[in-house]
Amino acid sequence: MIKRTIEISSGPIHLSIKDKQMKLKQGEDIHSIPVEDLGLLVLSHPAISYTHQLLYELLEQNVAVLFCNRQHMPEGLLLPFEDNQLHQARLQIQAEATKPLKKRLWQQVVKEKIKAQSKVLKIKHGDDDGLKLLIPKVKSGDPSNVEARAAKQYWKSLFKDSEFRRRYDRNDMNSLLNYGYAIIRAAVARSLTAAGLHPSMGIHHHNQYNPYCLADDMMEPLRPLVDAEVFDLYRQFGTLDIEVTKETKRPLLELLTKEVFIKEMKYPLLESLHLMSSSLAKCYSKKAKTIDFPILK
Helix, strand or coil: CCCEEEEECCCCEEEEEECCEEEEEECCEEEEEEHHHEEEEEECCCCEEECHHHHHHHHHCCCEEEEECCCCCEEEEECCCCCCCCHHHHHHHHHCCCHHHHHHHHHHHHHHHHHHHHHHHHHHHCCCCCHHHHHHHCCCCCCCCHHHHHHHHHHHHHHCCCCCCCCCCCCCHHHHHHHHHHHHHHHHHHHHHHCCCCCCCCCCCCCCCCCCHHHHHHCHHHHHHHHHHHHHHHHHHCCCCCCCCHHHHHHHHHHHHCEEEECCEEEEHHHHHHHHHHHHHHHHCCCCCCCCCCECC
16 A cells, blocks of 8 residues: 655644544544555644544554644654564664674665766756766765765756755755655654664764664665755746745655655655665664665666
């Protein structure tokens, strides 16, 4: 079953649970959504209220809940920790991962990210401006920071606009990129916990105040999927000053149902993330040497 991503961006509205159905009550209108159909729920209005029982049921069904602020930007994440029989064993293996192993895994992540960036440039412009040539230069741990060199070339080649700067605090197209990345981050964190891994123990990102370091690591090769959708909006509107609205968020929310390939098989992106996280767990336990990443074809 393809899991749905649902955003609720109007209010006042009350959410509750009855007979495994999420009830949405707005005025006299009541709508129902089967909880088992959900993969990610985005709450994006200050006048949304909900019952504790609903949250409990969402966690039971492995649904991640993303809370947004008044500017409709993701602010917090409620994440299920599944009753995984291997959870404690995998946590121990993850915690004991050696530095050389982490460096080799990060090398794979960076290579895959540059591959994805190269593919986006070829799809959108017919040429990757030599980005693919940087991939063999990525060594274990990426000590020469090829990732940053690739990113600089990538953004310049993608938008071909001298005024574009990738800034987290800009209230323009950057806000759309941030929104899309937050959706992907929540989905990746969900898949990691389902695989018995802890999202805070990263292979490269390390920050005691960041509970999702591993999710930030593993989402890196998926960022170009968001970039491609935002680029299409840039072409559609013809300007960098694109606001985060219900219309512009729609293609980003639909990303998790987009078909990708992993291990030569086609899956919705949200489902493919479970295979990616499971392959990472196998790398930690030395049952595999490479991570399986979702790719566009």
